[in-house]
Amino acid sequence: MKLKELHSVHFLGIGGIGMSALARWFNHVGVAVSGYDKTPSSLTKALEEEGMQISFSDDIESIPNKVKEDSSKSLIVWTPAIPKDTVQLRYFQQEGYRLEKRAAVLGLITADMPTIAVAGTHGKTTTSSMIAHLLKHAGKNVAAFLGGITQNYQSNLILHDEGKKGATVVVEADEFDRSFLHLHPNVAVLTSADPDHLDIYGDDEHMVEGFRAFVDLLPSGGQLYVQANAFSKIGLPKKAVKVMQYGINAGEVRAENIRPKVASFAFDFVSKDYKIKELEIKIPGYHNVENVLPAISIALQMGISPAEIKAGLESYKGVKRRFEIWVQEDGKVFIDDYAHHPEEIRAFLSSVKAMYPQNKLTAIFQPHLYTRTRDFAKGFSESLSLADEVVLLDIYPARELPIEGVSASMLLAGIQVTKKSLQTKDGLLDYLNASKPEVLVTIGAGDIDRLVEPIANWMKNHEN
Structure with missing residues (x-):
């Protein structure tokens, strides 16, 4: 399915934070968006104010006619939180509509746009939001799907300028349920590969294999930024991709001279080609200093100057509930x-x-x-x-x-x-x-x- 061929997208469970971000993105690019949710909320009210048609009645009559007219040009996005006996869900299944979960739809979006995907057991929300903010602050045309509410944008979504060419999308790549394997990254970041979600993966080794599979989504010639300890677990990718290790006093990209302050951390960024001294982030933590290293590296790779990066970091306010x-x-x-x-x-x-x-x-x-x-x-x-x-x-x-x-x-x-x-x-x-x-x-x-x-x-x- 090509996204540009869609005339409508209908969401079952549109009021969820991840689903509502997708709905706003489709609305932004000019696709008719509608949806169903059990109860109204501040999120559904905001979506309605942006022109989306939302119903809170689970019946076929509430489905817009445009969605019913042509199943081949309509996409149904659903969440497993919706009960299986939901009337609308059963209707779309019986009528042969294409139904996709959020992760698969993010995959469709990343297949159409140059993509920076950030994975890892820890740090992916902060790292992906730092990347998106540095690019946006420097005037790059960027969209972002994040795992938390950013303080700068008061949203988990950053919208690109649809009228301009060359938009890049930054995506937080979630390892839960192997969702990140739907994505199509050109640049990937792996912040950590510690065991978690063993109810899904079974044991440490199978989880590491999941991260290896994510890294192997990169095309030949793609770029991987990988935290030094994570690299020791996953090893080199199968394809010929450019690999850059990073860490605190470790890797080809390093943070040195780290100084904790009252409400910030200061450090020097060091790589083969750059040494940027006296950087400061307003979100404290050694781990956040490490998280910012791939963000700075990607910004440099995309032609953003050290001075612009410094200014972008000074204006970055972090993500809600992260330090x-x-x-x-x-x-x-x-x-x-x-x-x-x-x-x-x-x-x-x-x-x-x-x-x-x-x-x-x-x-x-x-x-x-x-x-x-x-x-x-x-x-x-x-x-x-x-x-x-x-x-x-x-x-x-x-x-x-x-x-x-x-x-x-x-x-x-x-x-x-x-x-x-x-x-x-x-x-x-x-x-x-x-x-x-x-x-x-x-x-x-x-x-x-x-x-x-x-x-x-x-x-x-x-x-x-």
Whole structure:
């Protein structure tokens, strides 16, 4: 299917953040967009205001006539979150429409546009948003599909100028369910290849094979930027692609002379052809310094000057829930982060400690998924031990049913700090009021985000 031949795209589950980004992209390029969702939301309201036809009634009558007129020129995009007995879903299946999930549609888009795809167990949202921002800031024609809400654009989508030629698309390449294997990258970034999603891949080696398969999507002559430790796991690609390793004090592209500051990190960028001194990113963290290296490299490759890169980094505000500083006052600091893997927690807490070496660090962690907690229990306990005090919340199950014997409390014994406890979300503020933290962090990918604003308000108002 050629996207330019479509006259309409209909979304089942249009109100999801990933689906709504795709809907806005199709609307932007001039394809008629419609959709169904169970309930209205601020996202569906915004889509309607942009001219998309959305219904909240699951019946055939709500499907626009244009979609019904010609199934060969209509694409149906659906999410597995939609029940299988949904009337519209069954209608489209029975009538022979082409139905695709979000990942496959991203594949169709990347087949039509020069693509930079960013994969990896950690760091892909920040890295892809940094790449997109540096290109956009320098005036390049760029579109981006990201895995988080950027602070600069208040969206997970950046739209290209459809009237100009030469648009590039930046895509966050998700390894979950092997979704990234639908993509068609010309340039690929692999930020890490640590084990995760073992419910999908089975074991470490099969996950590494998944990343190798992603890298092998590059055409001959394509460009791969790969973090040095990840390269040691995946090795050289099968095809003749250009490989550039990067890392902190390691690889052909390096960050040197790293200096943690109060709300930023400064460093020097060093490669074979460039040395750019005194760069600064406003999102702290050693891991974020590493994440910016392929972004700078790609920007240089696309003809952006060191001065423009420096200005672009200074204006980059980060992604929501990635090292997001909510409170920073005398004796009181509160930072929220999406980390949900032992290596992400290790990187996050190490950076926080480097920024505030004299202060007591209290970490509140909500484990995400029963399988991940079971598979990486030892690693979680070890990385959380970098804090001075650890508070655990119950596991956020997401898509999973409970597993017997798996709970947040199983991490407590391995956490090597004196003060550690299991708390409820409802009782958390009372606990904090009694413990009076100095540097407080919330960590996790579940609904812990609903606690962030109440904690920030409490911290601003309480007396140490």
